[in-house]
Amino acid sequence: MRRCRKEILLILLLILSIFIKSHFLFSVSLFFIAYIVFLKILLRRGLENVGVKMRISSSNVIEGSKIRLNFQVQTFSFLPVVEILPQTPVFFISKGERNLTFSPIFNKEDEFEVELVAKRRGKYMLGRVKIRTYDPLGLVREERLIGEEKEVYVFPRIIKISRPRIPIKEPSFGIRVKEKIFEDYTSLVGVREYTGNEDLKKIHWKISAHTGKLMVKEFPPTAITTVTVLIEPFATRDRRNEEIFLNHISTITASLFNYFEFVKFRYGLWIIGKERIPEASGKEHLIRLLREIS
Structure with missing residues (x-):
């Protein structure tokens, strides 16, 4: 209705000129x-002969990073002015001019x-672009929506983990325990005196016979190289803070995945209520998990 105001006003003016018999009006x-x-x-008709191609610098970006949209515009008609308006979500902030206005030249490609x-x-x-054109007097405006949509994933912010607080090669985490876990039973590094808490299978009977007291075998620890991250998305009870909670969880998880990939772990993801993604490694696996938590 607002776009037809000029037409309605001119029609009313035409009717008025007939009533008052004004030839000039x-x-x-x-x-x-x-x-x-x-x-x-x-x-x-001119807009129908305008072609726009858009290239996206990357389909995967990290929150807070830049993404570039490259436009190639080719006009096969004579138009006074053309305006390009990329249809982007509100969470994509432009670093400069978002809309592009130029005077096209027939059959010439502008970039x-x-x-x-x-x-x-x-x-x-x-990927969707609105192209708009005007007449020289500014009385007529026509626009058209064209383009093919493409998926773009914005990954959570990644914090670099340089010194993890949990050593990856010491399953007991440096704590004195009665019974060590994740031991490599194929390699023997030594023996120690039996304390009464060890499994009888670990007793080295030959050495015990020579020393006259019970001695148990010492095995090296195996490195933890397989991890599954479990996420409970509804763990927070305060619905007002749910978005903040999910943002924090996503950032922590993305940072862990990035670190696991760096140290060559096999890692997986299990979000409660969704299908579990098994442990694997590699760039494609990392991107898949980052997309899942985006």
Whole structure:
């Protein structure tokens, strides 16, 4: 309705000119009505001959990082001015001009680039572009929505873990325990005196016979190289803080996955209520898990 205000006003002016028998007012209003109708048809057909190709710098970005949209615009009609309006989500903040306005040249390809900052994790669709054109007097405006949508994943922010507080090669974590776990029984590193808490299978009977007291075998620890991260997305009881809770959990999990990949772990993910992703490693596996928690 708002876009038709000029047309309605001119029609009312035309009717008024008939009632008051004003030839000048009748001619002016009729001229502008014909001008608007003609330009609408001309600009609409012109927009149909405008081609826009958009390339996205990456389909996977980390929260807070930049993403570039490259536009190639080719015009096969004579249009006074063309405006390119990328249809981007509100969480993608432009570093400069978001909309592009230029005067196209027939059959010439123009190239532009828009830089955005991804401010929030999630899965988004990018690729749709609104093209708009105007007449020289600014009375007629036509627009058209074109383009093919593509998936873009914004991964949670990743914190670099340089010194983990849990050593990865010491399953007992440096704590004195009665019974060690994750021991490599194929390698013997020594013997020690029996304390009464060890399994009888670990007693070295030959050495015990020589020393006259019970001695048990000492085995080296095996490194923990397989990890599954378990996430309970509804653990918080305060629904008002649910989004903050999920953001923190996503950042922590993404940072752990990045570290596990760096130290060559096999790692998996199990989000309560979803299908468990088994342990694996590699860049493709890392991207799959980061997409899952985005």
